[in-house]
Amino acid sequence: MTTSHTLAAENLTLGYGDRVVVADLDLTVPPGAITVIVGANACGKSTLLRSMSRLLAPREGRVVLDGKEVHRRPAKELARTLGLLPQSPLAPEGITVLDLVGRGRHPHQGIFSRWNENDDAAVASALEATRTADLADRAVDELSGGQRQRVWIAMVLAQQTDLLLLDEPTTFLDVTHQIEVLDLLTDLNRTRGTTIVMVLHDLNLAARYADHLIALAGGRLHAAGTPAGVLTEESVRAVFGLDSRIIEDPLSGRPLMLPIGRHHTASADI
Missing domain, CATH: 3.40.50.300 (P-loop containing nucleotide triphosphate hydrolases)
Structure with a gap:
């Protein structure tokens, strides 16, 4: 950084x-x-x-x-x-916490680059920092408002x-x-x-x-x-x-x- x-x-x-x-x-x-x-x-x-x-x-x-x-x-x-967490973001219906946070890695994916251990580490670190790792397999639309907000923050942190x-x-x-x-x-x-x-x-x-x-x-x-x-x-x-x-x-x-x-x-x- x-x-x-x-x-x-x-x-x-x-x-x-x-x-x-x-x-x-x-x-x-x-x-x-x-x-x-x-x-x-x-x-x-x-x-x-x-x-x-x-x-x-x-x-x-x-x-x-x-x-x-x-x-x-x-x-x-x-x-x-530059990463942005907008006001009241919307998640795709049925998406899991892990998949949503993983979308923070999208800017780092190119035509020839694939998901790698750096992406895994970034997502794991973001989940841990926001205390949402235990929600990884849950659907985002099943979470409380506070839980969803922490998951969105995890996504933008994973963007690094x-x-x-x-x-x-x-x-x-x-x-x-x-x-x-x-x-x-x-x-x-x-x-x-x-x-x-x-x-x-x-x-x-x-x-x-x-x-x-x-x-x-x-x-x-x-x-x-x-x-x-x-x-x-x-x-x-x-x-x-x-x-x-x-x-x-x-x-x-x-x-x-x-x-x-x-x-x-x-x-x-x-």
Whole structure:
């Protein structure tokens, strides 16, 4: 693995039909780091991730990987460097967990290359890391939502790319499995240098796990930088329309957001 890949959006405008979702966006993903994208619903987070992975063509601007536009690269070539876990992926009916995770090896299969021991090892490692090895022979459509989500994560891990894009990877997971998955991705980043970009809804998990935080508001970049620099009371109000108090997490030292509801007031002692 390498930390030298550079992924950036340049003057990027995205949309569906007549609707513009992301406008005039410029950002750079720090190589070898964990970047988390946050923002209110329908602000363009998932749309941005789709464009970065070549699934959605820009209306204006471009997405660039190592100096080349991703939308001009062959899909299989790109998939050897960049993996995507989309929001709510669909599995073929009746497919087993082992077969689905094995599909993560497809970009590494060529006309003359066949499945080999490296593919077996990659799949076994991904199943073990996501604690889904005991589900290998089960049909994916028989699993619970949390089990399916871990299997999808195993598939993208089996792809063994230098960059990973994950859209809400903790969806359907209880709090224990949320932490396990985010710890797993952190280990992957720290030990292999994998660049990770993910969308998270939980601001406190985002602040805890991100090296680089991107806040979108109304399809535009509101702020980008360290969690401490981005997760401020002013930013939470501007991005989410929510009053909050930001304190230091006593365990991680990262910012911790405490929402202020309409029926509560912030204590002056916090």
